[in-house]
Amino acid sequence: MPVRFSILIPTYNRKKHVCQAVDSILAQTFTDYELFVIDDGSNDGTAGALSSYGTRVNVLSQQNQDPEVARNKAAAIARGEYLVFLNSDDLLTPCAPKTCDRIIREFDSPPLIIGSMRYFTEGQKPFPDYPNENANISVYKFQDFLAKEVSVGLSNSRIVLRKSLFDQAGGLRYSTSATFHLDDFNLIL
8 A cells, every 4th residue: 555755865984863853754644655775784782772663664674885875776666656765863853754745736647846944963953943733835836857046955855756656766876986975965956
C-alpha cells in the first residue's frame, strides 16, 4: 500500500546524530510515511543503535559507497508518493510532513518542494519558537529551480520530490572526485 512520504536517511558513523534525526521523525504528528535509514558501512555502533527502533525504522545496510548510492538503494524500494531527503546530522522540524502534505493538497501536487532550513549548534534548542501546525506558511511557486525569484539555498535535507520524477531522472548520480558531491544540485537541475 502506498504512503505519502518515504523519508530517506543515509548515515555513516554518526550513531548519536542519526538517532536524533530518527527521533525527530518519530515525534511527528503526521504518520503517513515510511522511514528508511541506510547504514553506509558504519563501524561506530550505528547498526546496534538503529536496531533499538524495531519495526518503526526500515534499516538497510551496505558497504561504504557514499550517500547517493544509499539514497538510491532506499528509493528503489520506497512506496511513497514523495521522497523526503534528510541527512543523518539534521532534524526534521515539527509538523514538516504535515506542512508538506498541506502544500501538496493545496497546490495541485507540485513535483518538488524545497523547504526552509534553520541552523543550530550542539547544545542549542533547535526549534525554540517553531510555529504550530496551523501557522501561516509562505509558498512560492516557480516554473523551475532556475526561474526562482527568491534566494533558496539547497541541501538534501530540504528536498521533497515526487518519486516518479526521481525515478524518471534515474535517481542520484554517483559522485566521484571529478564530479564532487553536489548530488542535490545535480538532481534538482
